[in-house]
Amino acid sequence: MKRNQHAGRTRSTGASLNLLSEDDLHDIHLATLEVLEKTGVWVEDEEARRVFAEAGANVDEATGVVKIPPYIVEEAVRSAPQKFVAAGRDPARDYVLEANRVGFTNFGEGVKLVDPYTGELRLPAKKDVADTARVVDYLSDVDVYERAITAEDVAPESAPLHQAEAWMSNTTKPGFMGPMNGYLLERIAQMAAAVQGGAERLRQRPLVTFVTCPVSPLKLIRDCCEIIMGAARNGLGVNILSMAMAGGSSPVTLAGTLVTHNAEVLSGITLNQLTRKGSPVVYGSSTTAMDLRFAAASVGSPECALIGAAVAQMARFYLLPSWVAGA
Numbered sequence: 001m002k003r004n005q006h007a008g009r010t011r012s013t014g015a016s017l018n019l020l021s022e023d024d025l026h027d028i029h030l031a032t033l034e035v036l037e038k039t040g041v042w043v044e045d046e047e048a049r050r051v052f053a054e055a056g057a058n059v060d061e062a063t064g065v066v067k068i069p070p071y072i073v074e075e076a077v078r079s080a081p082q083k084f085v086a087a088g089r090d091p092a093r094d095y096v097l098e099a100n101r102v103g104f105t106n107f108g109e110g111v112k113l114v115d116p117y118t119g120e121l122r123l124p125a126k127k128d129v130a131d132t133a134r135v136v137d138y139l140s141d142v143d144v145y146e147r148a149i150t151a152e153d154v155a156p157e158s159a160p161l162h163q164a165e166a167w168m169s170n171t172t173k174p175g176f177m178g179p180m181n182g183y184l185l186e187r188i189a190q191m192a193a194a195v196q197g198g199a200e201r202l203r204q205r206p207l208v209t210f211v212t213c214p215v216s217p218l219k220l221i222r223d224c225c226e227i228i229m230g231a232a233r234n235g236l237g238v239n240i241l242s243m244a245m246a247g248g249s250s251p252v253t254l255a256g257t258l259v260t261h262n263a264e265v266l267s268g269i270t271l272n273q274l275t276r277k278g279s280p281v282v283y284g285s286s287t288t289a290m291d292l293r294f295a296a297a298s299v300g301s302p303e304c305a306l307i308g309a310a311v312a313q314m315a316r317f318y319l320l321p322s323w324v325a326g327a
Contacts, residue, residue: 001091020314035259036267047229077320079273087206124150129148130167134171136173143174150163164191168195176208185227210237216242219264228275232279238272242285247290265284282322288304289304
């Protein structure tokens with residue numbers, strides 16, 4: 001089991017970038033609670049709306065807007081575990097996720113790749129998914145594998161199943177991936193259970209952690225809800241990762257974007273914990289600023305670094321493991 005170095009603690013080792021004071025963090029938290037209670041989030045999935053309603057949230061079935069009282073959100077955050085262990089096929093590759101523990105992953109969702117033999121820029125195939133998993137398996141400083149690219153040579157409706165088979169067979173490290181919807185999540189969980197030796201063994205040693213993204217601003221679409229609830233029911237972790245863009249789908253200011261981002265992630269965590277209290281969750285972020293010239297996400301920009309540092313602070317504020325996109 002691998003435990004990496006801490007960052008942001010008052011020790012003589014490590015370094016951190018702390019943009020926000022404790023009062024700043026508390027103000028963002030209070031503003032987030034106000035947004036969730038007064039503005040609410042749009043929840044597309046009927047079952048998810050029912051889960052919120054049974055917990056005491058104010059659900060408008062005509063509009064799909066769910067307004068969540070602060071006590072429900074704060075209780076959900078408290079019930080989420082402060083850490084969990086992502087398991088590999090090889091127990092020596094297990095990885096501990098917890099607040100302040102710093103590790104690395106490859107980035108995901110590549111839509112094209114440069115062929116390593118021909119130099120051609122082309123669409124990726126299932127074999128390329130397997131190859132990227134083998135590369136990550138070899139790299140000692142990369143702790144977990146995130147499904148790196150999309151297999152474009154298989155039917156889109158079943159692509160996540162092919163991708164799961166490709167990476168599970170080619171790395172001994174824990175894996176993160178988006179399953180696309182609840183149905184495919186169940187099938188991927190069955191595949192992972194077969195690898196680990198059964199459903200109960202998979203709960204004890206979760207080979208896969210799922211990834212899903214709310215839609216900014218303030219929307220939990222049906223697929224996102226299915227993944228959040230499906231992960232909880234299977235006893236598997238889920239990385240709830242906002243991809244807000246400051247100046248586009250969220251306010252242009254750092255504080256405003258953090259409130260929107262926080263509301264989206266906390267609404268997902270609340271749904272997850274209402275489905276199964278104590279289910280492992282990760283506070284995720286691929287939030288950055290929008291490049292106003294090209295209407296594109298400015299990944300690798302100074303704004304992305306500032307937002308990422310602030311998001312990591314928010315995760316520590318809630319005592320949750322975080323997953324933050326970088327350059």
